[in-house]
Amino acid sequence: MLGALLYLRLTSLRNLIAYRVRRLRQPRYLFGAVVGGAYLYFFLLRSLRTTGTSGIAASRMGEAAVAMICVFMCAAALLRIAWAWISPPATPGLQFSEAEIAFLFPAPLARKTLIHFRLLSTQLAILLTATIMAVAFNRFAFTGGSRMTRAAGIWFILSTFALHVSGTNLAVARLKERGARYGLWRAGAVAAIVLYAAAVVWSAAAFANLGSSADLPDSGSLAGLVPGLLASSPLRWLILPFRIVLAPYFAADLGGFALAMVPALGVLALHYYWVSSTEYRFEEGSIVLAEQRAAIKAAALRGEAPSVGAFRRRAQPGPFPLSPTGPPEIAFLWKNLLSMRSSLLSRRTVVVALVATVWLSLMLRPFLSRAAGPGGIDSFWPVVVVFCAIGACYTLLLGPQIARQDLRSDLPNADILKTFPIESWRLALGEILAPAAILSLVLWFLIIVSSLTLDSGGQIEWLTPAVRLAAALCLGAAAPVVCVVQLIVPNMIMVLLPGWFQATRSRSGGIEVFGQRFIVGIAQLLIALLVTAPGALAAALIIFSFRLSIGVVPAIVLAALAVLPILAGEAAVGLWFIGERFERFDPSTEIK
């Protein structure tokens, strides 16, 4: 049976390579491959030449960094394991593709054979990931060992972890299938994990208290504390299973790696046995998983965010009552808001984002305030302003890539859209309205927060409440127009180079598609700068020139009045162009 499975994998790989090489005959793929290759060379492969870090490895800071990475990995692994028990998938299964299910599930193969097939298939993906990670994280060479041992170490970690998560999911599912005392088992497992985590925290805290009492050398420094922490009892015994799995990655040399590998292999073998001997009937869960993956792939090809297809869509009430008469653009806004609500803006997303923001603020607030010291400036509010500015930049530059419920997601419906009795520029405007509205709301929120928190200490004299208000209102007025302009850029790229655009939607396109995405991203950035920079420059010039003669507030208003028509004009020209191009657009011939 192994022969058949190897045949499938190796033949698929050979054909995949041949297919991609053949595809390079098309200029867009060739160009993408050149750019993608150059990027990988300059940003990843070139770093392979720099390995001389043994000096750092020997240093205390290197040890501390290793220990910190170790702590982080242990904590992340523990959290993931706990999550598998706290929130197990509704229908857990092993990850097969739809084709594998169609061909292998009705085939004369024992359930165990299917499990072995799946586990071996996973190994190929993990091997590739481990190699890429070893190259990408070459800068972490101070952790010791060679590239080969680090790659093998990553393989150990990923393999064991993947097996453990699969095993846990299947074990939970098996308990659920048997029904009796399922809740009790889960509660017991979660309680055991919580107790374990508490024991780890307690032993770490005990060591830290010892450190602060100056009984240890270097007790005040991180470099002195962290490595000692991991070597202290009873913590070192508590985290022994994690240390065994992590040890090959952190081995300093080949001998150390060989020694570390023995117990790590043992743990891996135990996990393999655990998963492969499962009695859970995983078929249904696997079919659900395969359908979800296919939905994600299809969603990506439709131009939706990659995670959209991950959960089931539910019928939603309209965002507002849609009147049967009125501007047709509003119908597109209504439709696209509806699809956004059922995907990007789920209630869970909003709640998680809000909770994360509040939690982060509460965590940072005392830390940053204390950093100011007595009489110093409270650095919390400046940090908030900086985050708002960064958030605004991300909203403008990356927002259009995330909020894609416009012409890009409606590309498969181009034939129907073209039959609508509506001018093409109005269609383009209507399609763009929904993402523009969402991005504008985000920008308005950031503008309000910034205007309230900027210079909270009152250090800037001219920043009076009137100036704040005027600046906030003018920026708020400009925000929707700027968002429309930003959204016009990717939509314009889509109608101008539909082949390029469609190719970048593939989720597994290789280096050539990576290069294409890179080119499209850079093009978008350049065009966005080209379109918005003149307006921003003009506004700055007007404010600077007139602030003394007519005052800051009138200068801001004057700048807004001068710049807004320019931006609106650019938006109008852009929409007209997209509409005209869309009118002549033939999806059947232009998207290949």
Add this chain to the structure above:
Amino acid sequence: MIEVEALSKRYGNFTAVGNLSFSVRPGEVLGLVGPNGAGKTSTLRCISGIIPMNAGSVRIAGHDLATEPVPAKRELAFFPDEPRLFDYLTVRQHLAFVARIYGVKGHEAIAEPLLAELELADKADVLPVELSRGMRQKLVIACGLLHSPKVMFFDEPLTGLDPLGIRRMKDSIVRRAREGAAVVLSSHLLHLLEEVCTHVLILKKGERVAGGTLAEVAAQFSNGEANVSLEEIFIRATGGSES
């Protein structure tokens, strides 16, 4: 050849198939009909071993599907409504892979006439991405027929086929049944079932509403009328609605 006894399939609290029993002998073609959500696909998936059943037993060519899944599956072929293929295996490589799975010796000698019959011979070395939906469907059929199964399950087999393909598919099903295969066919195309099936099983909400030869089922719902079509029988048997 196919013996299904008290088959039940539940998804959580929802019963997709409940206490279903039927048998199909060699040479018979059983048409599985019912409104949407009647449990046709769940039944086919259970009796072909794709998903486990919750209760009941299925015997394929004398083998219990639950206790002897491998010998049972060796005798069957399942043809899904949607062709799902490996992206990077050519037509010929798909057949080679399936031959290896089922242990078909000298599969090339079987594959070539199959490909010719299904008009795939000139596409033997292309990837699925270059095939139309109908051709992909034909490839799935070729893969299923390669090991000469004694039991065949078709889930909406004519979806995506052109008129000539439909004709050939019908002929192929009838011919294989005459050669001794037991066939279960799920379809909404009642005229197809009338042409191809020897028996019919009408399901509603996962339960058997009627079953038997076409004549028997017709007699059950004809109310004394002559020449009642299967469509009319279906409407009368299911009450003309899904619920």
